[in-house]
Amino acid sequence: MILNGQLPASIATAAQALQRGELLGLPTETVYGLAADAGNDAAVAKIFEAKGRPANHPLIVHVASAQGVQRFASHVPDFAQKLMDAFWPGPLTLILPRRPEVAAVAAGGQNSVGLRCPSHPIAHDVLQSAQDLGVFGVAAPSANLFGRVSPTTAAHVASEFGSELLIIDGGACDVGIESTIVDCTRAAPVLLRPGVLTPQQLSEACGVTVITPNAPDADAPRASGTLASHYAPAAKVQLMTAVELQQAIDAQSVAQAGLTLTCTTAVWSRCALHVPSDKRAHFNLQPMPLDAHDCAHQLFAQLRDFDAQGIAHIWVETPPQTPEWDGVRDRLTRAATPTC
Numbered sequence: 001m002i003l004n005g006q007l008p009a010s011i012a013t014a015a016q017a018l019q020r021g022e023l024l025g026l027p028t029e030t031v032y033g034l035a036a037d038a039g040n041d042a043a044v045a046k047i048f049e050a051k052g053r054p055a056n057h058p059l060i061v062h063v064a065s066a067q068g069v070q071r072f073a074s075h076v077p078d079f080a081q082k083l084m085d086a087f088w089p090g091p092l093t094l095i096l097p098r099r100p101e102v103a104a105v106a107a108g109g110q111n112s113v114g115l116r117c118p119s120h121p122i123a124h125d126v127l128q129s130a131q132d133l134g135v136f137g138v139a140a141p142s143a144n145l146f147g148r149v150s151p152t153t154a155a156h157v158a159s160e161f162g163s164e165l166l167i168i169d170g171g172a173c174d175v176g177i178e179s180t181i182v183d184c185t186r187a188a189p190v191l192l193r194p195g196v197l198t199p200q201q202l203s204e205a206c207g208v209t210v211i212t213p214n215a216p217d218a219d220a221p222r223a224s225g226t227l228a229s230h231y232a233p234a235a236k237v238q239l240m241t242a243v244e245l246q247q248a249i250d251a252q253s254v255a256q257a258g259l260t261l262t263c264t265t266a267v268w269s270r271c272a273l274h275v276p277s278d279k280r281a282h283f284n285l286q287p288m289p290l291d292a293h294d295c296a297h298q299l300f301a302q303l304r305d306f307d308a309q310g311i312a313h314i315w316v317e318t319p320p321q322t323p324e325w326d327g328v329r330d331r332l333t334r335a336a337t338p339t340c
Contacts, residue, residue, distance in 0.1 A: 001163060002154050005122040005170040014168045015129035018043075018138060023050060025143050025157040026062075026126060027170025028118040030091050030179050030195075031150040031300065032157045033062070033140025034165075037130075038072070041105040044139050050161065053146040058108035058222050059139040060093050060179070061115050064127035071136045072113050074099045079206040080184035086205035089119035091179040091195055095221055106139040112185050112221045122170040141224055142178065143167075149233050149303045149335075152176050156304060176297035177327050181223050182210065192223045194326035196296055230334040233303045235266070235311050237336040239318045242271035248315065249275055249283060266306045269317035284309070288317060292324040299328060303335065 003010035005027060017024050018035065021043035026035040034050060036043035038061040048055050061072055066084050069076060073096035076084075080094050098104075098113035107113045115137075118124065127138060142150040143157040151157045154169040180195030182202060190211045191199055202210040213220075240248065245267060266284045267273065275283050286302065289295040306314050316332055319325040 001165075002158060002167045002169050005168045010168055011122070011125045011129050014126045014166065015133055015135070017166050018126075018130045018135050019133040021046075023047065023165060024126075025154065025161070025165055025167030026123055026138070026140055027120055027154070027168060027173065028062070028123045028140070029120045029173060030118070030175045030177060031152055031173055032143045032154065032167075033138075034143040034157075034161075035062070035138045035140035037135045038103045038106045038137040038139040039135065044105045047139060047141065051141065051144070051146045053141065055105075056108045056222070058110055058114060058224060059106045059141050060224055061103060061106055061113055061137040062123070062127060062140050063115060063117050063137045064124065064131050065089075065117060068117070068131070068137055069096070069115055072099060072102055072115060073097060077184055079189055079208045080182075082206040083182065083184075083189070083202065084117075087197060088117040089124065090117070091119070091175050092116065092197055093179045093181045093193075093224075095181065095183040095185055095192065095223060097185055103137070103139070108222060110221050112183075114181065114223060116179055120170055120173075122168060126168065147230055147232060149231055149307070150178065150300045151304075152300050156301075172301070174297065175293075176299055176301070177331055178224070180327070183220055183223070185221060186219070190217065190220060192217075192220055194330045196293060196324075196327055198323040198326070200323060230337075231300070231303075231331045232335045233307045233314065235303075235306055235314045237303075237314045237316060237332065239316050239332060239336050242269065242273075242317055245269055245271070245315055245317060246273055249273060249279065264309075264311055265313045265315060266309075266311045267315045268302060269315075271317060284311065292319070292322075292328060295319070295325075295328050299331060
């Protein structure tokens with residue numbers, strides 16, 4: 001059932017559902033989350049079951065305000081506090097040392113916990129109302145089956161879990177990709193997952209250089225959305241340069257890309273491409289926004305739309321190698337990585 005998030009009665013219904021240990025489709029500014037009371041281990045277990053998510057893959061806990069951090073974190077370094085002051089509420093998750101008596105299931109058994117304060121007004125109202133009922137934090141990974149494309153509308157969530165799930169409609173998500181994740185459990189902040197916040201913005205805000213590992217970091221705690229293959233549509237995603245895209249379209253045979261001209265291929269690119277008249281029925285060209293934030297906003301909705309059209313292959317122009325595109329490039333790279 002989808003509730004109108006603009007109605008106070010809907011906010012109350014959503015908060016009461018969380019208090020009862022039920023699941024909720026919750027809008028945030030990043031993506032819609034599948035939410036449950038982070039302090040209720042049985043409720044959190046329902047998230048893992050519904051998503052088909054491994055129980056040791058941690059969830060992010062959403063709080064109504066920075067004050068809610070004290071309920072879950074045993075310590076907040078100075079640089080982490082500065083990041084909160086600069087970017088909360090907003091699309092930033094901080095990994096902090098966890099109080100041992102809380103949120104063990106949500107944290108995937110780790111001694112750290114990911115915390116975020118979302119800026120979406122409806123999410124804030126639900127979290128605040130839930131807190132008034134004794135729910136001090138809400139675990140909420142993306143509201144989709146594990147590894148699939150994240151939802152950015154209430155309808156996306158309903159398509160994943162059906163009409164039995166209570167969903168509160170907050171419109172289309174403004175940001176469109178998941179939050180930036182920064183590990184704050186070590187001597188210096190470490191970027192674990194890129195988002196719309198760049199390393200330079202983070203470093204300037206906290207007064208400490210945010211480390212951006214170039215290789216897998218064995219010391220990093222497990223974090224949401226960092227598997228090699230993730231965010232994947234049913235269609236096969238392939239990243240190409242603009243030159244490679246045009247060459248593939250121009251080729252008399254596209255067998256090298258694993259395709260035949262009996263199927264339609266979606267092409268999402270920033271550059272203008274030419275499709276010969278005899279092949280136009282086989283290519284669905286869609287423009288990719290030139291602005292990184294606009295592209296992030298459209299990314300998951302566009303992938304879902306291609307899936308809804310029954311397209312088997314998606315060719316995407318590789319995003320620029322600049323910091324503002326890191327979040328989009330990360331999601332597309334994981335979407336294009338085959339599952340093991």
